[in-house]
Amino acid sequence: MILPEITPLTAPYWAGARERKLRLQSCRACANVWHPPSPGCPRCGSPDYQWIDAAGTGQLHSFAVIQAAAHPAAQGRLPLVVALVRLTEGPLFLCNLLGCAPEDVRVEMPVRLDFEALTPEIVLPQFRPLG
Numbered sequence: 001m002i003l004p005e006i007t008p009l010t011a012p013y014w015a016g017a018r019e020r021k022l023r024l025q026s027c028r029a030c031a032n033v034w035h036p037p038s039p040g041c042p043r044c045g046s047p048d049y050q051w052i053d054a055a056g057t058g059q060l061h062s063f064a065v066i067q068a069a070a071h072p073a074a075q076g077r078l079p080l081v082v083a084l085v086r087l088t089e090g091p092l093f094l095c096n097l098l099g100c101a102p103e104d105v106r107v108e109m110p111v112r113l114d115f116e117a118l119t120p121e122i123v124l125p126q127f128r129p130l131g
């Protein structure tokens with residue numbers, strides 16, 4: 001299994017995920033909300049930000065269906081729907097779409113946050129169809 005590396009920058013994000021919350025950075029200067037984590041606001045450059053809890057809702061922006069395992073980590077998970085979700089807060093979020101057969105995936109379908117615990121330390125925010 002390939003696990004993400006927790007860094008000082010991303011530690012609040014992973015701590016949130018362990019509490020089943022999706023944390024995003026929000027700029028105190030211009031109110032921009034972004035993901036993935038970065039040390040400053042991608043829009044105005046301010047290093048002054050706070051972590052906010054996302055609502056956990058969004059729409060499917062784009063997706064790809066992985067049919068063949070190019071890496072052993074993908075074996076047993078195929079077909080895998082890799083999704084780009086437009087969060088209600090604005091940022092795009094790359095994840096897996098859980099609980100949805102590839103033939104049922106539709107762009108702009110409403111999705112909701114879910115979590116997949118890989119280890120006690122690493123819990124991945126993922127999405128699944130709403131309802």
Ligand SMILES: [Zn+2]
Nearest residue numbers: 027030041044
């Ligand atoms: Zn900003």
